[in-house]
Amino acid sequence: MKNQSNFKNWHVFYYLGLLFLFTLSNNAYSQQKGGLSFGAKGGLALGNFSTQNHIQVGSIQYGMHAAGFANYSILDYLDVSVEVLYSNTGASNLSPEYFYAMENAILPSKIVNTSIITHQISIPILISYVFNATEGIYPRVYIGGDIGFNLKSNSLNTSKTSFNGNNIFVNQYESMGTRMANNDFGAIIGTAISFGKENISYTIDARYRLGLSNINESTSSYINSELTRDVFSIMVGVAYKLSNNNQKQ
Numbered sequence: 001m002k003n004q005s006n007f008k009n010w011h012v013f014y015y016l017g018l019l020f021l022f023t024l025s026n027n028a029y030s031q032q033k034g035g036l037s038f039g040a041k042g043g044l045a046l047g048n049f050s051t052q053n054h055i056q057v058g059s060i061q062y063g064m065h066a067a068g069f070a071n072y073s074i075l076d077y078l079d080v081s082v083e084v085l086y087s088n089t090g091a092s093n094l095s096p097e098y099f100y101a102m103e104n105a106i107l108p109s110k111i112v113n114t115s116i117i118t119h120q121i122s123i124p125i126l127i128s129y130v131f132n133a134t135e136g137i138y139p140r141v142y143i144g145g146d147i148g149f150n151l152k153s154n155s156l157n158t159s160k161t162s163f164n165g166n167n168i169f170v171n172q173y174e175s176m177g178t179r180m181a182n183n184d185f186g187a188i189i190g191t192a193i194s195f196g197k198e199n200i201s202y203t204i205d206a207r208y209r210l211g212l213s214n215i216n217e218s219t220s221s222y223i224n225s226e227l228t229r230d231v232f233s234i235m236v237g238v239a240y241k242l243s244n245n246n247q248k249q
Contacts, residue, residue: 037240047230140192144188200241
């Protein structure tokens with residue numbers, strides 16, 4: 001039986017919703033329209049794969065995010081930002097049927113479990129609504145999307161063999177090769193809090209990335225093997241704002 005459970009991302013939106021309601025208690029503030037800032041951020045990423053019907057197919061795979069970004073204030077309360085983000089997320093404890101069904105039927109040592117890590121560069125584009133500052137703290141909520149480019153993907157496969165009537169389990173690393181798509185698309189929702197003085201600011205960022213396109217290029221006659229890549233992440237960062245003489249008082 002396949003190891004599947006209902007896609008439980010409700011807790012992600014629950015916490016993001018709490019932060020969203022917290023920020024709604026403030027009014028939009030008059031920021032530096034036309035202000036341009038650059039920065040870097042990084043942190044923890046929790047990845048998993050799910051079916052097109054949003055059914056989780058594995059366990060959380062822990063990884064990391066690291067990004068450089070540029071942010072521009074197009075209105076007094078509206079920002080747009082572009083990131084270049086590296087990630088190494090995936091999923092663990094997957095059924096091999098999703099990626100190795102055809103081979104598994106004839107392999108003398110059948111794969112019983114697999115974990116996958118994908119190394120990617122993605123480009124998120126985000127639009128943020130910025131709320132009123134309280135003692136130099138600026139909360140925001142944002143939405144957007146990204147395109148991800150697969151650098152490489154590796155799997156850790158557990159195979160079972162029999163020797164003298166005993167089962168022996170062997171772990172082996174393998175490149176996913178052409179089994180993984182070269183790129184994929186996702187939708188992003190998140191919230192952040194910035195604080196700081198003058199031209200230097202610090203940010204705590206929490207976001208959820210919902211995969212929208214199939215990442216699985218392998219074929220299977222046993223199951224519907226279309227999968228998406230989903231990631232929840234928490235990052236901290238620092239930004240430098242370029243001076244602008246048009247700042248409002």
